[in-house]
Amino acid sequence: MVPDDRTQPPLTRIAVYDLDRTITRAPTWTPLLLHAVTRHAPWRLALLPVVLGAAGLKALGLIHRDRLKQVMHRAALGTLSPARADRIAAGWLARFGPKQIRSSARAQIAADRAEGYRIVIATAAYRFYAAAVAREMGADALIATATAIDAHGRLLPRIEGGNCYGPAKRAMIERWLADQGIARDRATVRFYSDHVTDVPSFEWADERIAVNPHAALRRVATARGWRQVDWDA
Numbered sequence: 317m318v319p320d321d322r323t324q325p326p327l328t329r330i331a332v333y334d335l336d337r338t339i340t341r342a343p344t345w346t347p348l349l350l351h352a353v354t355r356h357a358p359w360r361l362a363l364l365p366v367v368l369g370a371a372g373l374k375a376l377g378l379i380h381r382d383r384l385k386q387v388m389h390r391a392a393l394g395t396l397s398p399a400r401a402d403r404i405a406a407g408w409l410a411r412f413g414p415k416q417i418r419s420s421a422r423a424q425i426a427a428d429r430a431e432g433y434r435i436v437i438a439t440a441a442y443r444f445y446a447a448a449v450a451r452e453m454g455a456d457a458l459i460a461t462a463t464a465i466d467a468h469g470r471l472l473p474r475i476e477g478g479n480c481y482g483p484a485k486r487a488m489i490e491r492w493l494a495d496q497g498i499a500r501d502r503a504t505v506r507f508y509s510d511h512v513t514d515v516p517s518f519e520w521a522d523e524r525i526a527v528n529p530h531a532a533l534r535r536v537a538t539a540r541g542w543r544q545v546d547w548d549a
């Protein structure tokens with residue numbers, strides 16, 4: 317007997333948004349670090365050569381992007397108590413958000429919510445500061461890169477559980493869906509991003525929206541017939 321769809325629960329609607337250059341105009345990580353150093357620990361500017369050296373090694377392909385991210389964290393932030401991390405994130409967002417969060421992203425999130433979509437932000441940004449943006453945007457959930465936590469609850473300059481980037485982002489979204497008890501065949505997913513590294517997540521989604529796509533993603537989106545939008549504001 318063919319199952320009667322009328323006996324099935326309704327599909328769960330989920331809209332997943334990338335953060336950097338999708339919701340925001342600019343990347344978030346470097347502005348967060350600059351805010352933390354200049355406002356909270358100017359002496360850490362002395363460690364800039366360490367960061368520049370690591371960036372050079374990354375450009376030469378000698379270290380992985382995850383290693384560079386951890387070096388930057390250690391140099392600019394060190395070990396953080398949760399309270400200090402929250403203060404830095406709140407101060408950064410107060411300065412960064414008004415100019416850098418796209419009004420078009422706010423409008424689209426509001427439209428998706430009005431259609432009954434759950435709003436999820438999935439980002440390679442660290443959770444401790446991406447959470448401030450998620451609250452600002454009224455997101456229902458945040459999937460982000462986590463830091464290791466020591467025995468005293470302090471945030472360490474070490475990635476825990478993988479960088480939420482590329483194929484790992486798709487895996488983390490799928491894990492979140494499973495943790496929510498939502499079967500993939502009972503969900504309809506919209507996915508928004510600006511970058512070609514999110515192709516695995518685009519391919520997994522039901523509806524793909526390339527937002528202000530850079531050249532590589534624009535080529536892929538055009539070839540595959542994915543929707544493309546330009547959010548100027």
